[in-house]
Amino acid sequence: xGKGQETRERLMDIAEASVLTKGFGATSIDEIIAEAxxxxxxxxYHFRDKNQLALALLQRYVDREDELLDDLxxxxxxxxxxxxxxxxxxxxxxxxxxxxxxxxxPGCLVATCCYNERLxxxxxxxxxxxxxxxxxxxxxxxxEKIAAIYPxxxxxxxEAVADMVTGIxxxxxxxxxxxxxxxxxxxxxxxxxxxxxxxxxxxYN
Amino acid sequence: xGKGQETRERLMDIAEASVLTKGFGATSIDEIIAEAxxxxxxxxYHFRDKNQLALALLQRYVDREDELLDDLxxxxxxxxxxxxxxxxxxxxxxxxxxxxxxxxxPGCLVATCCYNERLxxxxxxxxxxxxxxxxxxxxxxxxEKIAAIYPxxxxxxxEAVADMVTGIxxxxxxxxxxxxxxxxxxxxxxxxxxxxxxxxxxxYN
DNA sequence: GCCGGTACAGTACCGTCAGTACAGTTTCTG
DNA sequence: CAGAAACTGTACTGACGGTACTGTACCGGC
Numbered sequence: 248x249g250k251g252q253e254t255r256e257r258l259m260d261i262a263e264a265s266v267l268t269k270g271f272g273a274t275s276i277d278e279i280i281a282e283a284x285x286x287x288x289x290x291x292y293h294f295r296d297k298n299q300l301a302l303a304l305l306q307r308y309v310d311r312e313d314e315l316l317d318d319l320x321x322x323x324x325x326x327x328x329x330x331x332x333x334x335x336x337x338x339x340x341x342x343x344x345x346x347x348x349x350x351x352x353p354g355c356l357v358a359t360c361c362y363n364e365r366l367x368x369x370x371x372x373x374x375x376x377x378x379x380x381x382x383x384x385x386x387x388x389x390x391e392k393i394a395a396i397y398p399x400x401x402x403x404x405x406e407a408v409a410d411m412v413t414g415i416x417x418x419x420x421x422x423x424x425x426x427x428x429x430x431x432x433x434x435x436x437x438x439x440x441x442x443x444x445x446x447x448x449x450x451y452n
Numbered sequence: 453x454g455k456g457q458e459t460r461e462r463l464m465d466i467a468e469a470s471v472l473t474k475g476f477g478a479t480s481i482d483e484i485i486a487e488a489x490x491x492x493x494x495x496x497y498h499f500r501d502k503n504q505l506a507l508a509l510l511q512r513y514v515d516r517e518d519e520l521l522d523d524l525x526x527x528x529x530x531x532x533x534x535x536x537x538x539x540x541x542x543x544x545x546x547x548x549x550x551x552x553x554x555x556x557x558p559g560c561l562v563a564t565c566c567y568n569e570r571l572x573x574x575x576x577x578x579x580x581x582x583x584x585x586x587x588x589x590x591x592x593x594x595x596e597k598i599a600a601i602y603p604x605x606x607x608x609x610x611e612a613v614a615d616m617v618t619g620i621x622x623x624x625x626x627x628x629x630x631x632x633x634x635x636x637x638x639x640x641x642x643x644x645x646x647x648x649x650x651x652x653x654x655x656y657n
Numbered sequence: 658g659c660c661g662g663t664a665c666a667g668t669a670c671c672g673t674c675a676g677t678a679c680a681g682t683t684t685c686t687g
Numbered sequence: 688c689a690g691a692a693a694c695t696g697t698a699c700t701g702a703c704g705g706t707a708c709t710g711t712a713c714c715g716g717c
Contacts, residue, residue, distance in 0.1 A: 250663085270567055270568040270569055270571060272478070273477070273569070275703060276703075276705090287704095292665060354567065357630060361626050361630050362563060362566075362568070363567070365473075365478040366475060366477065375630050403646055410636065410639075411643050414640050417622065418618070418624070418626070419619055419623070421562070422622070424569075425562060425566050425584050426581055431612075434609065435612065435615070442643075442647040444606060445605060445650035454685090455684080455694095456693060480674060481676090482673080490695090492696095493697095494693075497694060501676070502676090
């Protein structure tokens with residue numbers, strides 16, 4: 248990694264931390280460059296404006312989350328051949344990971360974008376949308392494999408169930424932060440897991 | 453309502469609409485006063501600063517939502533004596549109400565606060581927390597009545613299930629907005645309803 | 658060894674926005 | 688008619704995002 252890329256990453260690290268704790272609007276460029284010990288010129292050399300910074304942050308964020316989920320559910324499939332049980336194991340691993348974050352999940356850039364709409368241009372919103380659609384496809388594929396084996400016990404739209412994973416996580420983060428209860432997110436993920444058990448597991452009564 | 457109160461309400465109406473579509477940070481006082489045809493002095497006569505405006509907006513918002521939920525679940529109890537069925541009816545009514553909003557739910561001020569943390573002082577965060585705790589109590593009371601009659605088919609923490617209502621709604625709003633799919637929120641509420649059916653209804657298999 | 662790009666530093670400036678200060682004015686109310 | 692409530696008007700400050708442009712240290716290639 249060249250020197251430029253290094254500085255760019257450092258700026259993004261500082262910005263991300265600030266955005267996730269204070270929100271995008273409350274994160275000032277002056278503050279970022281002070282912490283990075285760089286001048287304003289240096290910052291604008293790397294990012295045309297704050298929107299470009301947001302775009303870069305979001306891109307990096309969704310790539311990382313994607314990789315994390317890939318690893319996690321791949322590991323779950325290693326632990327169990329059955330798609331339902333693998334998914335349930337994956338959710339358990341996910342919940343445990345969220346529970347282990349000592350200060351709770353720092354927040355989600357996807358939702359941050361959502362609640363700061365006009366601060367971001369159409370590029371950012373498009374990227375955000377595509378990230379959510381990717382997660383929908385990811386979970387839908389798993390759910391279809393499950394439903395093929397275990398007929399669901401309620402008439403549900405599997406696409407909506409796939410979206411529910413994202414929704415539960417986003418909602419759980421809001422709850423955790425607003426209630427100052429770090430374990431809340433993990434609990435919500437486990438409740439979703441409970442739903443899948445009741446929905447798909449045959450001998451569950 | 454005196455003239456002062458009237459102006460105050462008008463300012464809050466304009467501000468609320470702007471905050472829900474653009475976010476709090478992107479809502480400028482200059483913009484609000486232009487639309488309200490009032491001077492800056494006039495604005496600061498009613499609100500000490502932007503935090504006071506946020507506090508007033510949030511207070512009014514949670515009061516309204518509270519009243520709405522009161523009416524809705526009271527109506528549901530009129531329609532069915534059994535607490536489980538009444539709750540399911542209430543959720544159905546809620547989902548229908550959310551589906552009928554032509555442009556989707558405008559967003560939730562509670563989550564807006566959550567994702568703009570530093571913009572708001574501790575008063576706002578406290579109010580936010582108390583609102584969520586009130587909803588927890590509300591739904592927990594119903595769930596306990598249900599669980600007393602219908603033993604839950606999975607070992608769940610009813611408090612977390614109560615929080616799940618709020619979480620599903622918050623998450624659903626994020627999904628709706630980010631995906632530009634107004635029906636998403638309604639679908640997520642109905643999925644939560646499906647969970648409650650599977651969790652509590654005896655002959656459901 | 659100098660040439661050109663990369664990666665910044667420095668300086669100066671502009672518009673927008675939240676917020677302050679304070680004096681003056683209208684409008685309602687007792 | 689007094690006094691409070693509900694503003695208007697004007698002038699200003701400081702933080703912030705962003706622009707513009709000049710200068711410069713470093714670094715690899717020829």
